Amino acid sequence: MSRSIRLAVIPGDGIGPEVVAQGLKVLGAALPSDVRLTTTEYDLGARRWHATGETLPDAELASLAGHDAILLGAVGDPSVPSGVLERGLLLKLRFAFDHYVNLRPARLLPGTATPLAGDPRIDFVVVREGTEGPYTGNGGSLRTGTPAEVATEVSVNTAYGVERVVRDAYERAQARPRKKLTLVHKNNVLVHAGHLWKNVFDAVGREYPEVTTDYLHVDAATIFFVTQPERFDVIVTDNLFGDILTDLAAAVTGGIGLAASGNINPAGTYPSMFEPVHGSAPDIAGSGKADPTATVLSVALLLRHLGYEAQAARVEDAVAADVAARDGSVRSTDEVGDALVARVTA
Amino acid sequence: MSRSIRLAVIPGDGIGPEVVAQGLKVLGAALPSDVRLTTTEYDLGARRWHATGETLPDAELASLAGHDAILLGAVGDPSVPSGVLERGLLLKLRFAFDHYVNLRPARLLPGTATPLAGDPRIDFVVVREGTEGPYTGNGGSLRTGTPAEVATEVSVNTAYGVERVVRDAYERAQARPRKKLTLVHKNNVLVHAGHLWKNVFDAVGREYPEVTTDYLHVDAATIFFVTQPERFDVIVTDNLFGDILTDLAAAVTGGIGLAASGNINPAGTYPSMFEPVHGSAPDIAGSGKADPTATVLSVALLLRHLGYEAQAARVEDAVAADVAARDGSVRSTDEVGDALVARVTA
Numbered sequence: 001m002s003r004s005i006r007l008a009v010i011p012g013d014g015i016g017p018e019v020v021a022q023g024l025k026v027l028g029a030a031l032p033s034d035v036r037l038t039t040t041e042y043d044l045g046a047r048r049w050h051a052t053g054e055t056l057p058d059a060e061l062a063s064l065a066g067h068d069a070i071l072l073g074a075v076g077d078p079s080v081p082s083g084v085l086e087r088g089l090l091l092k093l094r095f096a097f098d099h100y101v102n103l104r105p106a107r108l109l110p111g112t113a114t115p116l117a118g119d120p121r122i123d124f125v126v127v128r129e130g131t132e133g134p135y136t137g138n139g140g141s142l143r144t145g146t147p148a149e150v151a152t153e154v155s156v157n158t159a160y161g162v163e164r165v166v167r168d169a170y171e172r173a174q175a176r177p178r179k180k181l182t183l184v185h186k187n188n189v190l191v192h193a194g195h196l197w198k199n200v201f202d203a204v205g206r207e208y209p210e211v212t213t214d215y216l217h218v219d220a221a222t223i224f225f226v227t228q229p230e231r232f233d234v235i236v237t238d239n240l241f242g243d244i245l246t247d248l249a250a251a252v253t254g255g256i257g258l259a260a261s262g263n264i265n266p267a268g269t270y271p272s273m274f275e276p277v278h279g280s281a282p283d284i285a286g287s288g289k290a291d292p293t294a295t296v297l298s299v300a301l302l303l304r305h306l307g308y309e310a311q312a313a314r315v316e317d318a319v320a321a322d323v324a325a326r327d328g329s330v331r332s333t334d335e336v337g338d339a340l341v342a343r344v345t346a
Numbered sequence: 347m348s349r350s351i352r353l354a355v356i357p358g359d360g361i362g363p364e365v366v367a368q369g370l371k372v373l374g375a376a377l378p379s380d381v382r383l384t385t386t387e388y389d390l391g392a393r394r395w396h397a398t399g400e401t402l403p404d405a406e407l408a409s410l411a412g413h414d415a416i417l418l419g420a421v422g423d424p425s426v427p428s429g430v431l432e433r434g435l436l437l438k439l440r441f442a443f444d445h446y447v448n449l450r451p452a453r454l455l456p457g458t459a460t461p462l463a464g465d466p467r468i469d470f471v472v473v474r475e476g477t478e479g480p481y482t483g484n485g486g487s488l489r490t491g492t493p494a495e496v497a498t499e500v501s502v503n504t505a506y507g508v509e510r511v512v513r514d515a516y517e518r519a520q521a522r523p524r525k526k527l528t529l530v531h532k533n534n535v536l537v538h539a540g541h542l543w544k545n546v547f548d549a550v551g552r553e554y555p556e557v558t559t560d561y562l563h564v565d566a567a568t569i570f571f572v573t574q575p576e577r578f579d580v581i582v583t584d585n586l587f588g589d590i591l592t593d594l595a596a597a598v599t600g601g602i603g604l605a606a607s608g609n610i611n612p613a614g615t616y617p618s619m620f621e622p623v624h625g626s627a628p629d630i631a632g633s634g635k636a637d638p639t640a641t642v643l644s645v646a647l648l649l650r651h652l653g654y655e656a657q658a659a660r661v662e663d664a665v666a667a668d669v670a671a672r673d674g675s676v677r678s679t680d681e682v683g684d685a686l687v688a689r690v691t692a
């Protein structure tokens with residue numbers, strides 16, 4: 001646990017800068033006073049692309065690499081062709097910095113409105129693979145734009161890549177009271193990738209005899225997310241299934257306004273990156289309506305990753321208390337941030 | 347509308363035969379008395395595979411092709427390695443018979459229990475592509491079972507394949523009161539396939555000026571399924587996204603006990619196949635607990651496909667009335683079938 005933190009900040013587009021500002025406020029309030037926090041801001045995203053055509057120049061990638069962690073708001077705008085910023089910036093960062101653990105907790109905090117009936121108990125975490133699967137950019141298009149076009153997308157899965165994320169998931173399951181790990185895939189159709197995942201999952205599992213395991217096809221998993229979410233403890237899954245499942249998980253735990261994520265390089269060879277699951281929401285940008293809570297919870301993940309466990313818990317407790325105290329009155333982005341700072345420093 | 351129907355029946359495994367028996371009962375009751383229904387049963391599935399090692403021999407495939415339609419219960423059993431029956435039987439049928447429209451209605455019938463809070467209105471239909479995408483079986487594994495394994499899955503998408511299913515979806519949207527069609531994909535990451543889908547969707551849309559269109563990433567779509575399902579009318583999507591979304595759709599409309607599907611060859615070059623979305627549920631096979639309603643609703647889709655619109659509506663009305671009258675008392679598979687027959691013939 002270092003006494004100085006060099007944090008790279010990518011506010012991004014839309015509501016990104018607004019929620020990041022609150023995240024930084026809470027981070028500053030939570031850190032012990034003797035910890036020296038220095039932040040470097042990077043102007044990356046839609047505005048930059050429009051101005052210069054650049055998404056993530058090599059020099060900036062190298063500069064980002066010299067930090068202890070990255071906090072990202074959101075990138076993307078309808079004015080930019082779909083895929084340009086996702087592939088050229090967000091996924092480029094995840095791949096370049098080998099963020100093979102995409103960590104996405106799903107907790108229904110008391111007092112949160114959920115679209116589910118009854119009073120579901122939801123407290124699980126999704127360990128989404130972050131550097132393989134259908135996200136590798138493999139594939140292409142032949143005779144593009146003609147009636148004879150063929151477009152392919154290749155999901156690439158390696159024993160190396162699957163083993164390390166599966167192991168990380170077992171470690172997390174082992175450390176939780178319920179010690180249960182569910183593999184989600186679609187091995188009855190995607191037989192090659194699916195069998196690789198299942199074989200590795202079973203093999204690594206032999207090293208964790210205390211962890212109870214389970215397998216679900218991704219389609220069946222979505223059913224249990226809404227009918228029996230309490231059955232999940234830790235889920236490990238591929239990049240695309242993880243993308244889909246964590247939006248659904250966010251929806252049932254109160255919405256993407258509350259969903260945090262960490263793109264983690266557990267080896268520490270590159271900085272890990274923390275970001276809310278939500279997008280840039282250009283429709284509400286500038287209106288002060290954005291809920292910064294997902295970013296603040298991402299800051300908690302950042303604190304935990306850097307070794308500040310007590311501070312991470314303090315931020316999470318502040319969020320839980322804030323959510324429990326919500327009475328339906330409308331607060332601005334800034335007011336929510338202030339309320340969280342007040343609770344963290346109380 | 348022919349006065350004779352040659353129906354191929356594949357009861358399959360687990361609860362498959364039990365629910366198919368009820369489906370046939372209702373079919374017989376719904377058809378006009380002068381329609382000659384002949385059924386041929388095919389012994390395909392786990393039992394057959396264990397006994398002979400066969401999944402779907404060419405002779406049987408050819409024989410199935412000589413029918414007007416196929417009714418399938420469910421195939422699969424934990425005793426069969428994952429993928430064997432899915433790829434060797436179920437998907438083989440969908441591909442051999444060019445079932446490019448996988449039609450999956452999602453309606454929340456009054457009186458049905460839904461895991462969603464409030465009183466959601468759900469009435470949409472998913473047009474899932476059935477012959478391309480990640481389901482083609484392209485891909486493979488290198489150095490299988492070693493720490494150096496690489497496994498790939500290739501999603502194959504053609505303008506030909508996308509155009510025909512997108513057109514079918516526009517036709518369906520055009521015929522519905524709301525005339526709204528949503529494309530679901532992930533074109534910010536799967537840029538090649540995604541752009542093909544989006545370009546074809548936009549191009550075909552110019553021929554349907556009355557249809558309102560919309561695009562959603564698959565992850566965002568799952569959120570709206572639970573928070574705002576009323577926003578959907580017709581959805582068109584790829585094979586894998588459609589698989590995932592329709593299980594979720596089934597979950598929010600009362601469970602897979604009620605979810606019907608048609609694997610349709612609109613050109614009529616091969617028989618279309620109708621099946622419940624649920625699996626073989628070996629845990630409850632033989633107990634009389636299986637709900638045959640999904641199969642009966644699949645029979646309604648079959649009737650409509652063969653031109654018996656009035657009879658299809660009668661079966662659907664019978665199901666709606668049965669569901670509305672449910673009082674929580676437990677009925678056997680057979681009792682539900684009898685109740686539906688009684689309503690259809692009333």
Ligand SMILES: CC(C)[C@H](C(=O)O)[C@@H](O)C(=O)O
Pocket residue numbers: 086090091243277534535565
């Ligand atoms: C924006 C997009 C590339 C991204 C993803 O698909 O991973 C997002 O949906 C997420 O979940 O972080």
Ligand SMILES: CC(C)[C@H](C(=O)O)[C@@H](O)C(=O)O
Pocket residue numbers: 188189219432436437589623
């Ligand atoms: C059994 C499996 C191959 C199948 C699919 O993935 O299509 C099923 O989930 C379905 O939705 O009909």
